[in-house]
Amino acid sequence: SGQALAKGMSYNxxxxxxxxDAARTxxxxxxCPVPHPSATAxxxxxxxxxxxxxxxxxxxxxxxxxxxxxxxxxxxxxxLTTNQGVPVADNxxxxxxxxxxxxxxxxxxxxxxxxxxxxERIPERVVHARGSAAHGYFESYDDLSDLTRAAPFAAAGKRxxxxxxxxxxxxxxxxxxxxxxxxxxxxxxxxxxxxxxxVGNNIPVFFIQDAMKFPDLVHAVKPEPNNAIPQxxxxxxxxxxxxxxxxxxTHMLMWQMSDRAIPxxxxxxQGFGVHTFRLVNxxxxxxxxxxxxxxVGGTHSLVWDEAAKITGADADFHRRDLWEAIExxxxxxxxxxxxxxxxxxxxEFPFDVLDATKLIPEELVPLRVVGxxxxxxxxxxxxxxxxxxxxxxxxxxxxxxxxxDPLLQGRIHSYLDTQISRLGGVNFHEIPINxxxxxxxxxxxxxxxxxxxxxxRVAYEPNSLGGGCPFQxxxxxxxxxxxxxxxxxxxxxxxxxxxxxxxxxxxxxFWISQTPAEQTHIVNAFRFELxxxxxxxxxxxxxxxxxxxxxxxxxGVADGLGFAVPPAMPLATDDPAPHYEPxxxxxxxxxxxxxxxxxxxxxxxxxxxxDAVSLKAVYADLLAAGAVPRxxxxxxxxxxxxxxxxxxxxxxxxxxxxxxxDAVIVADGDTSAAMLSRDAGALDFIRQQHLHCKPILAIGSxxxxxxxxxxxxxxxxxxxxxxxxxxxxGAVDAALEQFKAALAGHRDFKRETDGVAL
Ligand code: HDD
Numbered sequence: 016s017g018q019a020l021a022k023g024m025s026y027n028x029x030x031x032x033x034x035x036d037a038a039r040t041x042x043x044x045x046x047c048p049v050p051h052p053s054a055t056a057x058x059x060x061x062x063x064x065x066x067x068x069x070x071x072x073x074x075x076x077x078x079x080x081x082x083x084x085x086x087x088x089x090x091x092x093x094x095l096t097t098n099q100g101v102p103v104a105d106n107x108x109x110x111x112x113x114x115x116x117x118x119x120x121x122x123x124x125x126x127x128x129x130x131x132x133x134x135e136r137i138p139e140r141v142v143h144a145r146g147s148a149a150h151g152y153f154e155s156y157d158d159l160s161d162l163t164r165a166a167p168f169a170a171a172g173k174r175x176x177x178x179x180x181x182x183x184x185x186x187x188x189x190x191x192x193x194x195x196x197x198x199x200x201x202x203x204x205x206x207x208x209x210x211x212x213x214v215g216n217n218i219p220v221f222f223i224q225d226a227m228k229f230p231d232l233v234h235a236v237k238p239e240p241n242n243a244i245p246q247x248x249x250x251x252x253x254x255x256x257x258x259x260x261x262x263x264x265t266h267m268l269m270w271q272m273s274d275r276a277i278p279x280x281x282x283x284x285q286g287f288g289v290h291t292f293r294l295v296n297x298x299x300x301x302x303x304x305x306x307x308x309x310x311v312g313g314t315h316s317l318v319w320d321e322a323a324k325i326t327g328a329d330a331d332f333h334r335r336d337l338w339e340a341i342e343x344x345x346x347x348x349x350x351x352x353x354x355x356x357x358x359x360x361x362x363e364f365p366f367d368v369l370d371a372t373k374l375i376p377e378e379l380v381p382l383r384v385v386g387x388x389x390x391x392x393x394x395x396x397x398x399x400x401x402x403x404x405x406x407x408x409x410x411x412x413x414x415x416x417x418x419x420d421p422l423l424q425g426r427i428h429s430y431l432d433t434q435i436s437r438l439g440g441v442n443f444h445e446i447p448i449n450x451x452x453x454x455x456x457x458x459x460x461x462x463x464x465x466x467x468x469x470x471x472r473v474a475y476e477p478n479s480l481g482g483g484c485p486f487q488x489x490x491x492x493x494x495x496x497x498x499x500x501x502x503x504x505x506x507x508x509x510x511x512x513x514x515x516x517x518x519x520x521x522x523x524x525f526w527i528s529q530t531p532a533e534q535t536h537i538v539n540a541f542r543f544e545l546x547x548x549x550x551x552x553x554x555x556x557x558x559x560x561x562x563x564x565x566x567x568x569x570x571g572v573a574d575g576l577g578f579a580v581p582p583a584m585p586l587a588t589d590d591p592a593p594h595y596e597p598x599x600x601x602x603x604x605x606x607x608x609x610x611x612x613x614x615x616x617x618x619x620x621x622x623x624x625x626d627a628v629s630l631k632a633v634y635a636d637l638l639a640a641g642a643v644p645r646x647x648x649x650x651x652x653x654x655x656x657x658x659x660x661x662x663x664x665x666x667x668x669x670x671x672x673x674x675x676x677d678a679v680i681v682a683d684g685d686t687s688a689a690m691l692s693r694d695a696g697a698l699d700f701i702r703q704q705h706l707h708c709k710p711i712l713a714i715g716s717x718x719x720x721x722x723x724x725x726x727x728x729x730x731x732x733x734x735x736x737x738x739x740x741x742x743x744x745g746a747v748d749a750a751l752e753q754f755k756a757a758l759a760g761h762r763d764f765k766r767e768t769d770g771v772a773l
Pocket of ligand 1: 140141142143146180181182198199200201214215216220221225226229288289290371404405406422425426429430431433434
């Protein structure tokens with residue numbers, strides 16, 4: 016009975032077959048009648064006691080943790096068994112015919128163990144293979160039922176559990192996090208009315224306009240098929256060959272070559288649904304909608320040289336950052352903002368809202384902030400959750416609808432299809448991380464790896480033997496069809512609407528909306544990528560495309576490649592391109608964020624003879640502000656401070672190289688400074704912090720290191736370096752405040768000298 020099952024460990028309230036009698040005699044509007052085991056006190060206590068939740072405790076009932084309890088396994092205090100639950104006494108030796116004899120075929124324990132191991136891997140995702148994920152919840156600020164009947168927006172303060180996976184696109188599962196690439200930003204909402212997957216990126220536009228081109232795009236960017244080179248990089252001939260023959264990719268290329276493609280952290284990137292979607296209210300009235308996720312911590316990116324070095328220093332840089340922030344209770348947050356517009360408005364826009372290579376400037380349709388997403392729990396198991404989670408653009412819920420964007424239309428097919436081979440069959444929705452919290456009842460049956468046990472004779476509809484159940488949800492269900500404005504029947508056609516032919520106006524909009532430092536970075540990124548390209552004609556063709564965007568951009572890139580700008584690529588349309596004013600919101604620097612220096616990493620370089628009092632004061636001050644200070648020295652052990660006390664060295668320079676820190680402080684102390692000034696690693700630390708435009712504070716004699724590497728505090732143009740301080744021990748307090756302010760503002764690009772010729 017349901018009662019008995021509820022006490023058992025294997026009970027699953029989400030599965031139709033386990034609803035017992037209630038499932039056979041459903042009432043209209045009935046959902047899950049049996050109390051879920053996650054509601055019990057023991058579960059809550061386990062969650063609270065779990066070291067996984069770090070300093071903070073997720074509010075009860077806000078993430079699917081409770082629902083996953085039914086499948087959690089924990090070997091603590093348990094004896095070892097086979098998969099059949101048979102106790103295993105010896106996990107060291109296989110069963111042999113005599114101590115030196117052959118292994119017996121009957122050793123089912125060995126065979127089960129090896130067989131399972133042999134099949135441990137599943138195919139990686141064909142794109143977005145490398146990713147990291149976390150649990151959390153979305154909280155709606157308002158009741159949005161005038162706009163949509165989607166469950167997450169039904170009431171102010173309503174919380175919906177989410178699981179979010181961030182990813183790179185091109186690299187394989189074990190590739191580095193900090194490569195130049197688009198980042199995936201996929202959110203699974205476990206809503207009351209089924210799962211809604213908002214499968215977006217950290218860039219609001221895409222390379223191509225039609226799903227027909229997706230396999231070509233991916234084949235071009237992935238490692239070349241003959242030699243599987245290069246890994247996780249677009250800087251090779253086939254990508255740029257394809258891109259230069261696809262002018263529609265120009266706008267996206269601008270974003271991909273910008274600092275957006277080398278984020279400092281998953282926590283400091285925006286997310287976008289990219290396509291135009293529809294919101295539909297209970298009356299069936301629809302509006303168009305674009306989804307934006309804005310990080311509460313603000314946007315921040317790496318610089319390219321740093322990103323390349325982090326790839327070697329810590330290939331898991333973003334994965335570790337997300338994990339550590341959540342363990343520390345510094346829960347990453349994003350506000351969800353909507354751009355709402357009608358079909359009539361859309362008709363007046365100078366671009367087509369069904370074209371995924373175009374964005375809607377915030378000046379044209381302002382953002383309405385509607386809620387906040389908080390990630391507050393790390394997964395228990397990478398494979399079971401992060402790897403097996405299956406996002407599908409087809410997963411929408413009543414109140415959300417597609418538009419006719421031809422890229423989106425193709426995606427609706429692709430994701431469901433890919434999971435079938437990746438996860439081994441059509442029942443991937445039953446894998447715990449994918450199972451909806453809303454109950455599932457239908458007549459779909461069987462298939463590989465079926466988990467639920469549907470009861471009864473009836474697996475068809477209409478039926479009378481099952482009392483007509485499960486019955487159609489009727490008006491309480493999906494209103495998708497009603498949401499579409501009536502379309503006159505049209506002939507089938509392979510083609511594109513007129514406005515899809517204009518490829519450059521928004522690429523130009525992006526360019527003119529960047530700060531000079533960001534523009535320089537874009538030029539340098541094109542220069543780097545095309546320098547790696549071996550075919551001169553490809554380089555030239557790409558620059559001829561850029562000539563349609565902006566002459567300074569094209570000249571900067573061509574100059575870096577050693578040739579003159581070729582004639583601009585012919586346009587695909589005679590229509591005049593729309594003119595846009597700069598949109599400051601498109602600059603990464605326009606979103607400073609509001610979390611100060613929380614979780615930012617500061618290296619305190621010190622040697623023997625360091626001034627312990629000042630070091631400890633600075634350390635405590637940074638810690639109190641939420642930053643992560645670390646005492647860094649050439650090797651591990653303890654420092655003998657000038658006052659005779661001892662200070663633990665937390666990390667060595669080789670294990671914690673400069674690129675892993677957001678800023679550096681050189682501690683005071685004559686002997687300490689003299690020692691560090693002779694250490695190549697310490698000097699390189701300062702050089703790199705400077706090169707990457709990070710704040711540098713030298714206390715007292717610590718300035719020796721700076722002077723040794725030629726840093727005087729003046730910039731090339733004769734002005735003072737605004738993020739570098741050399742202060743006497745007595746003036747530390749004031750300087751530390753300025754240092755912290757600079758750290759909150761990330762970097763001072765005024766230092767940069769690469770690209771000043773532009
Ligand atoms: Fe895609 C994965 C985002 C176009 C086909 N895509 C995937 C993921 C993200 C995106 C974030 C990883 C989800 C996860 O973490 O598991 N994709 C996008 C965006 C696109 C886009 C924002 C354009 C606006 N994708 C796109 C097209 C197609 C696909 C046009 C095919 C027609 N994408 C896939 C896929 C993947 C995928 C092959 C690989 C693994 C998976 O789905 O689960 O089906």
